Every structure is written in C-alpha cells, then in structure tokens.
Amino acid sequence: MTRSATALPRKADFELPAGVIYLDGNSLGPLPRGAAERAMRTIREEWGNELIRAWNSADWIALPQRVGDRIARLIGASEGSVTTGDTLSIKVYQALAAALRMRPERRVILSDSGNFPTDLYMAEGLIETLGRGHELRMPAPDQVLDAIDESVAAVMLTHVDYRTGRCHDMAAITRRAHEAGAVMIWDLAHSAGAMPLGIGAIGAEFAVGCSYKYLNGGPGAPAFIHVRPDLVETVDPALSGWMGHAAPFAMEPQYRPARAIERMRVGTPPVIQLAILDAALDIWEGVDLAALRTRSIELSEQFIAGVEARCPQLTLASPRDPQARGSQVSFAFEEGYAAMQALIAHGVIGDFRTPDIMRFGFTPLYLDAQDVARAVDILADVMARDLWRDPRFQTRARVT
Ligand SMILES: *Cc1c(COP(=O)(O)O)cnc(C)c1O
Numbered sequence: 010m011t012r013s014a015t016a017l018p019r020k021a022d023f024e025l026p027a028g029v030i031y032l033d034g035n036s037l038g039p040l041p042r043g044a045a046e047r048a049m050r051t052i053r054e055e056w057g058n059e060l061i062r063a064w065n066s067a068d069w070i071a072l073p074q075r076v077g078d079r080i081a082r083l084i085g086a087s088e089g090s091v092t093t094g095d096t097l098s099i100k101v102y103q104a105l106a107a108a109l110r111m112r113p114e115r116r117v118i119l120s121d122s123g124n125f126p127t128d129l130y131m132a133e134g135l136i137e138t139l140g141r142g143h144e145l146r147m148p149a150p151d152q153v154l155d156a157i158d159e160s161v162a163a164v165m166l167t168h169v170d171y172r173t174g175r176c177h178d179m180a181a182i183t184r185r186a187h188e189a190g191a192v193m194i195w196d197l198a199h200s201a202g203a204m205p206l207g208i209g210a211i212g213a214e215f216a217v218g219c220s221y222k223y224l225n226g227g228p229g230a231p232a233f234i235h236v237r238p239d240l241v242e243t244v245d246p247a248l249s250g251w252m253g254h255a256a257p258f259a260m261e262p263q264y265r266p267a268r269a270i271e272r273m274r275v276g277t278p279p280v281i282q283l284a285i286l287d288a289a290l291d292i293w294e295g296v297d298l299a300a301l302r303t304r305s306i307e308l309s310e311q312f313i314a315g316v317e318a319r320c321p322q323l324t325l326a327s328p329r330d331p332q333a334r335g336s337q338v339s340f341a342f343e344e345g346y347a348a349m350q351a352l353i354a355h356g357v358i359g360d361f362r363t364p365d366i367m368r369f370g371f372t373p374l375y376l377d378a379q380d381v382a383r384a385v386d387i388l389a390d391v392m393a394r395d396l397w398r399d400p401r402f403q404t405r406a407r408v409t
Contacts, residue, residue: 017304020375022292023225030384032359035199035337035370038225038289047288051281072283073274077233079290080224083298084197084216085207086235092270093286094278097198097219097232099248101165102131103273104215104234106247108163108192109135109143111214115162116143119191121150123170128196132165150175154185161191168206169199169335172362174327176335179206183213198222201233203305203336203372205298214240223336223372224293226286234273242268250275292374304373306331308381309338312369315385316340320392326366337370346409350402351391357384361409 024040025031031039055063064070077091084091095103105118118132129145136143148156150170157164164186169176179195186193193213200206202223208216216235220226236244246266251257252274255265266272310331316323323340342348342365349361359369371381391397 017296017301017373018375018377019292019296020377023375025375028356030357030380030387031375032357032369032371032384034225034372034375035203035222035335035368036360037221037228038202038223038372039375040227041225041289041292043291044225044227044285044288048281048285051284056280069278069280072280072287073231073278074271076231076283076287076290077270079287079293080201080218080220080233081235083206083224083290083293084201084218084235085205086209086216087238089270090209090238090241091233091235092273093220093231093233093283094252094274094276095232096229097196097217098127098131099275100217100232100234101128101194101196102135103247103275104194104217105132105135105163105165106139107245108165108194108215109139110245110247111192112162112190115160115191116141117160117162118143118145119153119156119161119164120145120147121153121166122147123150123172123175124165124167125171125196125198128165128167150177153177154182157182157185157189157191159189161186161189163192163194165194165196167196167198169203169337171199172326172366172368173339174199174334174337176200176328176333179208179211179213183211187212199335199337202293204302208235209238212237214244220286220289224286225289227282227289229279230282230286230289231279236270236273241270241272244272246272248275252276252278296374301373302336305336305371308371308373308376308378309334309336311378311381312338312371312385315382316388319385319389322392323367336372337368339369340367341365342367344397346405347397347399347402348391351397351399352388354402355387355391355396357387363409 055067073093077093081091183193194215197218201218221230249264253272255267326339326341345365345367346361
C-alpha cells in the first residue's frame with residue numbers, strides 16, 4: 010500500500026458510524042476497514058480449515074514478532090526489539106520485575122502520583138510478591154526529575170498523563186535515571202501512534218504500551234514490550250512462560266529463555282486479536298508521524314480556542330503549551346460526568362475521568378477541522394442550554 014505521506018486524514022480507512030464525531034480514539038481506537046474481514050479470514054480459513062496446522066502454515070507462531078516489528082517502527086525502535094502479547098498490566102509487571110533484577114542492591118521504584126492506576130497497582134503487587142522491602146515512591150509529576158537519586162532501582166513512568174495529557178520529557182528523565190544508575194521504563198500507552206517517539210535513541214531499557222488506543226487494535230488487543238537491543242539476549246524475562254523458552258517444543262522440564270526478544274513472550278498468543286492488530290497497522294504504512302503530530306496540535310489548538318471562547322464553565326486542565334501535551338485535551342467541569350453523557354447523546358464521543366475531567370482525544374487519521382468545529386458547536390450548545398441537568402445523564406455507568 011503506498012500513499013502520500015501527508016494524506017491525512019484517512020477517514021475512509023475506518024468504519025465510523027454515521028453522525029458520530031469520535032474524540033475517544035485515545036481510549037479505544039475505532040474499527041479499521043478490513044480488520045473485520047481479516048479476523049473472519051483468520052477464523053474461517055486459518056482456524057476453520059487449517060486447524061492446528063495454521064501455527065505453521067499461517068505462521069501464527071511468529072505473529073507476535075511480526076506485529077512487534079511493525080510497532081517498533083512506530084515508536085522509533087529497531088527491528089527485533091519489540092514483541093506483543095498479554096495485556097499492558099502484565100507487560101508493566103514483567104518490565105518492572107526484570108528491571109529490579111538488574112539492580113538487586115537497590116530498593117526504590119520511582120513513579121509519579123499521576124500515573125495510571127494499574128501501573129502503580131502492579132508495582133504494589135510485585136513488591137508484595139518479592140517481599141524484599143521495596144518501596145514505591147510517587148512524587149508529583151513535576152518533581153520526578155529531582156526525586157531520582159542513587160537509591161532508585163527503576164524509574165517507571167507513563168510518558169503522557171492519561172488524565173491531563175501532560176508529557177514527560179523522556180530524554181531528560183532517561184538521562185537523569187541513567188546518571189543515577191537506575192533502569193528506565195516508559196509506558197507509551199498514550200503516546201504510541203500519537204506522535205514520533207524515538208525510543209531507540211532515548212535509550213530506555215524498557216518501553217511498554219497497549220495497542221487498542223491510538224493503534225486501533227480493538228478491545229483487548231495485545232500489549233507490546235520493547236527491550237533495548239543490547240539487553241535483548243540477556244534480560245531476565247521474569248515471567249518464564251513456555252512461549253519465551255529457547256525451544257518451546259523441546260518440552261524441557263527446565264526453563265531456558267530464548268536468546269532474542271521472544272523471551273519476553275509468556276503464553277499462547279491471542280491469534281485472532283493479533284490478526285486484527287496486524288490489519289489495523291496497515292493503515293500506518295507510509296504515515297508521517299511528524300505530520301500527524303503537527304495536525305494533532307492544530308486540531309487540539311482549534312478545539313481549545315473554540316471551547317474557551319464559548320464554554321466559560323469549562324477550565325482547561327491540560328498544559329497550554331502544545332509541546333507539553335500528548336494528543337488529548339482535558340477540561341475540568343464539576344458536572345463533567347453528566348456533561349459528557351449529554352455530549353455523547355448529541356453525537357460527540359469523548360470520555361470522563363474522575364473527579365471532574367472531560368477528556369477529548371485528537372486523532373488526525375480520521376478527524377479533520379470540520380469535525381472539531383462541529384464538536385465545539387455541539388459542546389457549546391450542551392453547555393449553553395444546560396442539557397447535562399437532565400436526570401438521565403446523572404447516573405454513572407459501570408465503565409466511565
Ligand atoms: C490504558 C492504560 C493501561 C491499561 O492496561 P491494560 O492492562 O491494557 O488494561 C495501563 N497503563 C496505562 C498508562 C494506560 O494508559
């Protein structure tokens with residue numbers, strides 16, 4: 010597939026429902042055209058006809074690596090440094106456990122108080138399991154750099170804050186972590202597919218992320234893990250599953266990790282979900298991530314200007330400097346949950362994050378300036394007419 014690098018948006022590549030402006034692709038990307046057909050082919054032709062032979066005939070066994078290499082290109086990592094599988098929570102655990110084994114004499118895990126809860130919970134659980142007196146420190150995000158000292162075994166941070174969209178300076182923090190002798194782990198959940206990343210040049214030992222947000226791999230799509238190339242052959246995988254074994258089908262009673270990124274695999278890969286993700290990644294062929302970032306900033310700036318001019322009830326909760334933001338914009342409003350429900354009922358889908366954050370993702374692959382203008386009009390109408398006061402928008406659903 011060849012397309013001009015600047016041919017954004019690629020709305021025609023997605024099956025978006027009519028009448029919906031989708032500003033939640035930062036949480037769950039939409040259905041890429043061709044993905045459902047690819048899933049059906051995997052199910053009918055490969056699973057249905059080939060049965061167990063498909064592990065070889067359709068090369069299911071290598072799918073986690075093939076897809077990993079495609080993600081590597083999007084995060085600026087080299088071939089053979091990324092594999093896919095499991096969920097991001099698992100990959101966070103694995104990276105952190107591996108990192109702690111690299112610094113056995115140190116006891117501090119440094120994260121920040123704005124990190125996504127599961128990353129912190131997984132660290133907490135790992136500390137319990139290890140039972141060696143590790144401590145999880147969570148300074149405010151802007152205090153992280155100063156909190157890195159020589160007691161820190163691993164710095165584990167999410168690049169883009171899920172709530173506010175604030176970006177950490179990955180290069181500066183990684184440099185500081187390395188100066189202090191700590192291992193660096195970046196969670197790219199809200200940045201992979203949102204901007205150029207250059208994780209290879211930054212030199213962090215580990216990076217992890219999920220593929221159902223900006224990468225559009227679908228609900229439950231597998232996570233990815235990147236290991237710095239010089240460590241790929243020696244890092245301790247921490248979760249010693251048979252798919253990460255040097256010779257899974259030798260069925261040896263003892264674990265021997267593969268001498269490649271495969272060692273970070275754990276169990277049987279989710280083949281159908283990986284096939285969907287593989288199809289979703291077709292859309293990224295030829296996309297210029299720098300152009301995507303420029304467009305994302307234009308759309309975000311347009312949205313902020315429109316909302317600030319027309320919705321005085323809402324307060325910007327994201328950094329005003331676009332370079333300090335990811336590809337989302339958040340506004341604080343006390344009745345943000347109800348306001349978001351009212352907005353969704355009027356065809357603009359964003360989401361709400363407790364306590365009062367209305368969150369909007371800007372995904373230039375399928376959004377353009379007209380969509381943003383229309384979204385601002387609808388939001389301004391919802392706010393001007395207090396439509397959120399309707400009791401049907403007040404009850405919280407299980408998933409917000
Ligand atoms: C979305 C997200 C997750 C989700 O983890 P799953 O295991 O895929 O549910 C974890 N961490 C961060 C930073 C996220 O943004």
